[in-house]
Amino acid sequence: MAQVSQTSHIGEHKENKNEVRNVTIILSVLTIVELILGYWMYVAGLQGFLQIFIKGVIIILMLAKAFYIVTYFMHLGHEIKNLIMTIVVPLALFIWFIIAFLYDGNSYKNLRNQYDRHHYEESNKTYNTPQNDEKAHGQSDKAVEKGKKPQEH
Structure with a gap:
């Protein structure tokens, strides 16, 4: 009888180990997909609907990861x-x-x-800010009055 309970305990341990490995693989894949989407969005300089869509997909992937973490690593899946x-x-x-x-x-x-x-x-107040063709930092007012462009530093 002791042999049967020890065998079932070993089988249960292997099951738990496989479950943790599978969840870790799923979390890794979701993270890699998020990183690829974020990098692609950054490099391609996406704007408009496509950028919002990809951000939405990334948020959905984050929520899926949160679900897996809470379910398996916080042990709420069996509660x-x-x-x-x-x-x-x-x-x-x-x-x-x-x-x-x-x-x-x-x-x-x-x-x-x-x-x-x-x-x-x-x-909605606007404040006067120096433009490119106005006085640059450290340039005298006389140079601006003569129409000279500010020197680049």
Whole structure:
């Protein structure tokens, strides 16, 4: 009888080892795909819809990695449903709060710009900055008056 329980224990250990190896391979592949997409987006200088689409794909891959990490390495994949809900529901509420606060802050800013003209004028105020053909750092006013271009440093 002792022989049977030892054999089942060894088989269970090999199963767990294979499961951890498989999850590690999946996480590695997802990370490599994320890096390739990010590097491609950076090198190609993508703009517009394609850039937003790739960023969305990267976020989805990150969420998949988070799921695997929580499920296997935090051992929540084998837990009962109520314990999982005690973690997932507060996390979902936290994410919802962040989105709600960001939306509310943007709404406040827009309303303040609409009804408080002083705030609108201050937030859209432009300041005079030297242009390329104006006085450069360390150049005298006489050189600018004579029409000379500033010297490059």
